[in-house]
Amino acid sequence: MRDLRTRWSFWCLLLMVLTALFGGRLFDAPPEREVAAPFSKPLWIDRDLPPTKELRLTADAPSLRVDWRFAPPSRFSIRIDSSAGESGRFVEWRKPGALAPLRLAPLKAGFEADGRDIAFKRSLGLPPFGDASASLFSEQGEYELSLSGEGDFDGSVVVKLEGGRWGVLGTDQRGRDIAALFVAGVRVSLIVGIFATLLATFLGTSLGLASGYLGGWVDSILMRIVDLLLSIPLLPVLMALAALWGKGLWQLVLILSIFSWMGTARTVRALVLTLRDAPYIEGLRGLGAPSGYILRKHLLPETFPVLLATMTLGVPGAILSEAGLSFLGLSDPRVISWGRMLHEAHSFGAFTAGAWWMLLPPGLGIALLCLVFLDLGKFLEERVDPRLRKGVRP
Amino acid sequence: MNYWGRRIAGALLVLGLVLALNFLLFRLMPGDPVASIVDPRFSPEAKEQLRRVYGLDKPLPVQFVLYVKSTLSFDFGISFLTGRPVMDELRSRVPNTAILLGTSLLLSAALGTWLGIKAALRRGSLLERCVLWSGALSFSFPSFFIQLLLLMLFASMIPIFPLRGTLSVPPPPGGAALLVDYLRHMALPVLSLVLLGFGGWAIYVRNLTVKILGEDFILMARARGLPRKNILRGHVFRTMLPPLLTIFLLSLPGIVSGAVITETVFSLHGVGRFLLEAVTGHDYPAAGAAFFLLSLLTVACNLLSDLLYGVADPRVRLERGNR
Numbered sequence: 001m002r003d004l005r006t007r008w009s010f011w012c013l014l015l016m017v018l019t020a021l022f023g024g025r026l027f028d029a030p031p032e033r034e035v036a037a038p039f040s041k042p043l044w045i046d047r048d049l050p051p052t053k054e055l056r057l058t059a060d061a062p063s064l065r066v067d068w069r070f071a072p073p074s075r076f077s078i079r080i081d082s083s084a085g086e087s088g089r090f091v092e093w094r095k096p097g098a099l100a101p102l103r104l105a106p107l108k109a110g111f112e113a114d115g116r117d118i119a120f121k122r123s124l125g126l127p128p129f130g131d132a133s134a135s136l137f138s139e140q141g142e143y144e145l146s147l148s149g150e151g152d153f154d155g156s157v158v159v160k161l162e163g164g165r166w167g168v169l170g171t172d173q174r175g176r177d178i179a180a181l182f183v184a185g186v187r188v189s190l191i192v193g194i195f196a197t198l199l200a201t202f203l204g205t206s207l208g209l210a211s212g213y214l215g216g217w218v219d220s221i222l223m224r225i226v227d228l229l230l231s232i233p234l235l236p237v238l239m240a241l242a243a244l245w246g247k248g249l250w251q252l253v254l255i256l257s258i259f260s261w262m263g264t265a266r267t268v269r270a271l272v273l274t275l276r277d278a279p280y281i282e283g284l285r286g287l288g289a290p291s292g293y294i295l296r297k298h299l300l301p302e303t304f305p306v307l308l309a310t311m312t313l314g315v316p317g318a319i320l321s322e323a324g325l326s327f328l329g330l331s332d333p334r335v336i337s338w339g340r341m342l343h344e345a346h347s348f349g350a351f352t353a354g355a356w357w358m359l360l361p362p363g364l365g366i367a368l369l370c371l372v373f374l375d376l377g378k379f380l381e382e383r384v385d386p387r388l389r390k391g392v393r394p
Numbered sequence: 395m396n397y398w399g400r401r402i403a404g405a406l407l408v409l410g411l412v413l414a415l416n417f418l419l420f421r422l423m424p425g426d427p428v429a430s431i432v433d434p435r436f437s438p439e440a441k442e443q444l445r446r447v448y449g450l451d452k453p454l455p456v457q458f459v460l461y462v463k464s465t466l467s468f469d470f471g472i473s474f475l476t477g478r479p480v481m482d483e484l485r486s487r488v489p490n491t492a493i494l495l496g497t498s499l500l501l502s503a504a505l506g507t508w509l510g511i512k513a514a515l516r517r518g519s520l521l522e523r524c525v526l527w528s529g530a531l532s533f534s535f536p537s538f539f540i541q542l543l544l545l546m547l548f549a550s551m552i553p554i555f556p557l558r559g560t561l562s563v564p565p566p567p568g569g570a571a572l573l574v575d576y577l578r579h580m581a582l583p584v585l586s587l588v589l590l591g592f593g594g595w596a597i598y599v600r601n602l603t604v605k606i607l608g609e610d611f612i613l614m615a616r617a618r619g620l621p622r623k624n625i626l627r628g629h630v631f632r633t634m635l636p637p638l639l640t641i642f643l644l645s646l647p648g649i650v651s652g653a654v655i656t657e658t659v660f661s662l663h664g665v666g667r668f669l670l671e672a673v674t675g676h677d678y679p680a681a682g683a684a685f686f687l688l689s690l691l692t693v694a695c696n697l698l699s700d701l702l703y704g705v706a707d708p709r710v711r712l713e714r715g716n717r
Contacts, residue, residue: 227408228408228411230647231408231647231692231693231696232408232412232415232647232689232692233647233648233650233651233688233689233692234647234648234651235650235651235652235654235655236650236651236654236669236684236685236688236689237415237419237685239654239669239670239673240419240673240681240685241419243673243674243676243681244419316533316534320536323536323538324536324537324538324655327536327538327655327658328654328655328658328670329670329674330673330674339536342538342539342542345542346542346658346659350546351545351546351549351550351557352550352557354546354550354551356546356551359539359542359543359546362539363535363536363539363542363543366535366536366539367534367535367536367539370533370534370535371534374533374534
């Protein structure tokens with residue numbers, strides 16, 4: 001087992017598990033928080049697009065200059081916090097090269113406006129359609145935000161400019177950070193993949209042991225059930241069960257494991273069939289050992305090495321099934337998973353927005369996790385059966 | 395009972411179990427099935443009337459017999475959502491699903507077999523490595539991710555293919571224009587299924603061919619001086635046929651499941667998406683019907699492959715007992 005350390009998949013899995021456990025701490029906000037404009041591109045794409053910015057006027061800094069070298073921001077909003085009421089003063093906005101500043105808003109406590117408000121656009125003398133930010137940021141150069149008139153000002157004016165770029169991986173249709181969602185999704189895939197396979201292995205092992213050791217009618221009934229379950233289309237059954245039994249994470253684990261124990265049962269049964277008539281088992285039976293004892297102490301341990309490999313190779317199936325069900329929209333909408341992210345990308349306009357950055361992280365994440373488990377499974381299989389190793393001929 | 399009889403009996407048994415499962419799945423769910431269509435303000439008499447219309451007032455075994463009778467005559471009742479007979483809804487969708495699955499299955503099988511044999515004949519070549527990689531990728535990448543990527547690339551960024559649907563809205567007039575429009579909509583789904591399907595198929599064929607090429611009878615055929623073409627066609631391909639039919643059989647349930655995903659990604663008017671809409675909309679008659687049709691398709695294809703196996707490999711007909 002020591003050369004496990006030389007496998008890339010081992011380190012990759014370790015990283016994923018650590019991410020699932022502690023990844024949430026990398027972000028200040030919970031993943032479902034809306035942090036920026038919808039469909040913001042990743043920061044490292046398109047440098048002409050503006051980043052998200054916040055301009056703040058306070059008593060200490062009653063005016064500030066912005067050097068703007070980008071396209072207009074995709075959203076513009078202004079909020080005024082002050083204890084004073086009507087003061088007759090204004091928040092002003094001076095475009096580069098303009099002589100007179102534009103009166104943006106009255107300096108009034110509790111004033112709030114958004115670039116999409118029709119009343120706000122009318123007060124600026126702009127057409128009622130579109131976002132005001134396009135005409136407020138019509139040029140590139142140095143802009144100035146200031147207060148008109150004289151006197152003290154207690155409170156703050158906050159102008160929020162939501163850019164078209166945000167974070168490492170951009171944002172989704174609701175403006176949530178995709179990097180945070182991605183990290184939150186690792187956990188669901190790992191939980192479902194590992195626990196569904198554990199449960200399925202448990203089911204498959206017990207039924208396979210019973211079928212192989214007892215034989216007779218138990219065997220034929222169990223193998224008939226295996227044949228039946230293998231011949232019905234799996235996904236429609238899973239869909240129906242997910243819709244009927246509820247969409248929770250643990251219900252999903254249960255449903256997936258009920259329909260994926262068949263392969264393990266067959267493997268264990270075949271193994272037990274070859275061992276059942278081995279001389280040492282026959283000897284034990286001759287000595288009067290009860291069936292339960294033989295099964296527990298001699299047959300079960302024999303299956304462990306094989307089980308370890310089949311179990312690891314079974315995890316990708318569970319991960320892909322969970323992703324498929326979530327993609328079809330049959331998962332709990334409150335639980336963030338990679339399948340769910342792809343579902344939202346598909347049904348909430350990522351295609352019309354051309355938002356490819358919503359597709360790649362979850363899809364590649366699923367594929368990477370599956371490859372990791374496939375590689376680990378292959379490694380374990382080679383341990384169990386050294387003939388499978390490269391260059392070794394039987 | 396002979397081989398054919400046993401196979402048909404087996405298929406009928408599976409069909410019976412599917413019917414039972416289908417019946418139980420949509421009856422034993424929590425809550426009253428009528429509850430979803432009954433307004434709480436309805437009078438008790440009206441509720442009773444509705445229960446009678448759907449046959450829910452009779453005991454469970456009687457319901458089951460009635461259910462089997464109506465299902466086998468393809469009478470699936472009335473959809474809760476649309477209020478129209480489920481069969482009418484399905485009739486327009488079955489051809490789309492059949493064309494989608496049939497075309498892609500045939501294409502990927504043909505391409506996979508051809509590439510697999512080629513790869514086995516040229517061991518260690520670039521072609522063989524490509525085949526092995528494409529197979530590994532199609533095992534680990536979720537099918538809908540590949541399809542979404544294709545859709546993003548070829549319908550959104552480079553708009554060669556339409557983004558959604560089976561026909562344009564409104565559909566173009568005239569037979570030829572309609573056909574072209576239909577083909578344009580079906581091209582990307584079929585292409586994606588072929589792309590996802592041929593890799594696994596090619597790997598399987600390659601492994602089979604490599605094994606067969608090492609057999610003594612191939613050496614013998616070579617020693618007799620038979621032309622390469624004849625060896626490939628008469629010896630290699632003929633020996634490969636029965637196991638190929640088996641893998642065809644085993645891949646069918648997965649392909650039918652794939653129809654749900656594919657039709658959802660490309661918003662096609664097919665049985666798979668109908669099932670999804672019925673399941674999410676708690677439309678039990680519709681969901682039951684779609685589920686039954688998909689299972690029927692699987693069982694029928696299984697039986698067909700079994701029977702073909704009997705023709706291709708006459709030895710199995712002599713074997714006694716179960717598979």
